[in-house]
Amino acid sequence: MKYAIINRMDMGRWFDSLKDRGKIYGPKKKESAYVFRPIQEFEEMSLKYIPTILPPKKYYFPQKEFLLKFKINPFSTGKAIREFEEFILFGVHTCDIAGIQCMDVVFNEKPADPNYLNRKEKMTIIGLECMDYCDKYASCAAVGTHVYKGGYDIMLTDLGDEYAIHINSEKGDKLVTGKKYIREMNAKDKEKLNKAFEEKLKKFNNEFDGDMERIDKAFEKGFFSPVWKDLGARCVGCTNCTAVCPTCYCFDVVDEVSLNLNDGDRYRVWNYCQMDDFAKVSTGEDFRAGRDARQRHRYYRKFKYSVQKYNKYFCTGCGRCTRTCMAKISLVETINQLLSGKEAK
Amino acid sequence: MKYDQAFQEILSASPYRPMKAKIVKANKVTEHEKFFRIELEGKKELGHLPGQFVQASLFGYGEAPISICSSSTQKEYFDLTVRKLGTVTSALHKLESGDTIGIRGPFGNGFPLDKMLGNNILIVAGGLGIVPLRSLIQYILDKRKDFGEVQILLGCKTPKDMLFGDEIASWQKRADIKFNCTVDKADPDWKGNVGLITSLIPGVTIRPKQTYAVVVGPPIMYKFVILEFLKKEIPARQIIVSLERKMKCGLGKCGHCQIRNVYVCQCGPVFTFEQLREMEGECHEGECHV
Ligand SMILES: Cc1cc2nc3c(=O)[nH]c(=O)nc-3n(C[C@H](O)[C@H](O)[C@H](O)COP(=O)(O)OP(=O)(O)OC[C@H]3O[C@@H](n4cnc5c(N)ncnc54)[C@H](O)[C@@H]3O)c2cc1C
Ligand code: SF4
Ligand code: SF4
Ligand code: FES
Numbered sequence: 001m002k003y004a005i006i007n008r009m010d011m012g013r014w015f016d017s018l019k020d021r022g023k024i025y026g027p028k029k030k031e032s033a034y035v036f037r038p039i040q041e042f043e044e045m046s047l048k049y050i051p052t053i054l055p056p057k058k059y060y061f062p063q064k065e066f067l068l069k070f071k072i073n074p075f076s077t078g079k080a081i082r083e084f085e086e087f088i089l090f091g092v093h094t095c096d097i098a099g100i101q102c103m104d105v106v107f108n109e110k111p112a113d114p115n116y117l118n119r120k121e122k123m124t125i126i127g128l129e130c131m132d133y134c135d136k137y138a139s140c141a142a143v144g145t146h147v148y149k150g151g152y153d154i155m156l157t158d159l160g161d162e163y164a165i166h167i168n169s170e171k172g173d174k175l176v177t178g179k180k181y182i183r184e185m186n187a188k189d190k191e192k193l194n195k196a197f198e199e200k201l202k203k204f205n206n207e208f209d210g211d212m213e214r215i216d217k218a219f220e221k222g223f224f225s226p227v228w229k230d231l232g233a234r235c236v237g238c239t240n241c242t243a244v245c246p247t248c249y250c251f252d253v254v255d256e257v258s259l260n261l262n263d264g265d266r267y268r269v270w271n272y273c274q275m276d277d278f279a280k281v282s283t284g285e286d287f288r289a290g291r292d293a294r295q296r297h298r299y300y301r302k303f304k305y306s307v308q309k310y311n312k313y314f315c316t317g318c319g320r321c322t323r324t325c326m327a328k329i330s331l332v333e334t335i336n337q338l339l340s341g342k343e344a345k
Numbered sequence: 346m347k348y349d350q351a352f353q354e355i356l357s358a359s360p361y362r363p364m365k366a367k368i369v370k371a372n373k374v375t376e377h378e379k380f381f382r383i384e385l386e387g388k389k390e391l392g393h394l395p396g397q398f399v400q401a402s403l404f405g406y407g408e409a410p411i412s413i414c415s416s417s418t419q420k421e422y423f424d425l426t427v428r429k430l431g432t433v434t435s436a437l438h439k440l441e442s443g444d445t446i447g448i449r450g451p452f453g454n455g456f457p458l459d460k461m462l463g464n465n466i467l468i469v470a471g472g473l474g475i476v477p478l479r480s481l482i483q484y485i486l487d488k489r490k491d492f493g494e495v496q497i498l499l500g501c502k503t504p505k506d507m508l509f510g511d512e513i514a515s516w517q518k519r520a521d522i523k524f525n526c527t528v529d530k531a532d533p534d535w536k537g538n539v540g541l542i543t544s545l546i547p548g549v550t551i552r553p554k555q556t557y558a559v560v561v562g563p564p565i566m567y568k569f570v571i572l573e574f575l576k577k578e579i580p581a582r583q584i585i586v587s588l589e590r591k592m593k594c595g596l597g598k599c600g601h602c603q604i605r606n607v608y609v610c611q612c613g614p615v616f617t618f619e620q621l622r623e624m625e626g627e628c629h630e631g632e633c634h635v
Contacts, residue, residue, distance in 0.1 A: 067359060068359065074445075077363065111597075113598065249598065249600070251600075254407070271601075279603075304606070309606055
């Protein structure tokens, strides 16, 4: 089976059947925003949601990730995590799946990262297609993440009374086969899905003032653009933009010794290139001084360096950095200013 | 399962896990620097190249990237020289012979030996720059016939700050290398040159096209030394530097060492001046704004 259909009424039933596969995390409303949380019942979730405050990254690249157990005396090292838990991410938007695909290339690149790969091994991704923009901050159409392009086990598309299911892996297949209430997709369903997709595409348009080819060129010659000076003057250095980004993966490594002063853990913790000491060394030399240089670095990591290194944009267009910025810096506006080649306001 | 053995190995072997090593020699060599000779457990070979570095790991304190300052021709042990600056380096300074230390690595690219072979070598070391360069100098001296003319220029603040004094005295005596050194400030016993290291370069005679010029020192020194190299018409791709950046992982992941799209821990710390120019705007002003 590659495509299947499930009735909306049966979603709760299906959700319950997933529980013995592992913990399920899904989107939930929290005050005026949304967050990924452990989910017990299908109804707890808000499947109509705008990107969550933090991306689901926190489950496969936890903010605090244990790397190593150690004993100081006698010197010994051990595995920090005995066993990684199976888990399911439910209702992940295509932009966030693109974020996972970015992380995949980074952590698979040699020397590969066993923590990430172990978590990824145990992760099942059930995606949810967006049929319309979440809000005005997204720029997913520009980078093409508004449509699904692999990287999930199952993709759900809301067709009204039913959900279309696209099965993309063995793991995903196991979750639907043998369920009497899930049937194979027929020609009529397929037509409905195609139609819905066509309708959807009409709603999405490149959010930038130029296509990616032009943006590539703008970054090519934009390193000394006044746009960065302008960002540097407005940015307050809160680091929010990098904390919420699904493709940011910088970290610090820290030791923690237990009360007996002999056993301990070495862990990594999210770290942000927007921190003022991120590139500062112990002699006081700062190799990326200034918020302008640091903001530029963030944008280049999304639109240029990652393309040079991995042939991939590391911006999924999720819009989180814009939604969260204390200084109301907008990614779309910044890119457009860079494209215009004019000095920013 | 469909996953092959290689994948299983990645899942179980962590690149963050340091190897156990023993300090077999520890000497305080100057007011701020301490020298360590280190043996991996089971006398395992580190397998490094001159110019590479290790992450010296001290549980409870953390890790610091430290250059390997002995030649790869020396296989049973390797040397580190550590300047006391912050948390990890201060803790390292408390270690003595017989103590245990964790080692990860070797990391980085090292000096481009295969390209340097057969050429003349001009080495300029400023301050702590002699530490990574010692691995190169020892290597060249061990394989002296594989290289053309070799000249070494050394500069430090005062005679008291000079590292590897005995070894340097032996270099001075050799007939198959030219050695010269200078101090910024002399003391009464000093009989050598006084002045900046750049003052020694004009006096050097070389054939620029057959010369690799290597400079390692504090960032501010690069600009002036590289200018002298360029005046001598040494091609940019034959001017070699080793850069310092903040580092955490050594694995090309944590992002701290990045210069533009380059991860210094993996693609460096050794670069040519040609490469430095491409990093314009992100490297230290002294490094590439020549
Ligand atoms: C490739 C390379 C080779 C080096 N070789 C030597 C050497 O042979 N001898 C020597 O004495 N020093 C060397 N250094 C510098 C040395 O790594 C720093 O002095 C040391 O990391 C400071 O750590 P700390 O914990 O004492 O200082 P803190 O200020 O407490 O720093 C905390 C952490 O920040 C990072 N950090 C701070 N400063 C630096 C820095 N300058 N470079 C990289 N990471 C830093 C480290 O992860 C360090 O553990 C080298 C640096 C690099 C990048
Ligand atoms: S840069 Fe902003 S819009 Fe792009 S992926 Fe990161 S948070 Fe989302
Ligand atoms: S969220 Fe805005 S103010 Fe905060 S660091 Fe990022 S750009 Fe600067
Ligand atoms: S030290 Fe972590 S990426 Fe280079």
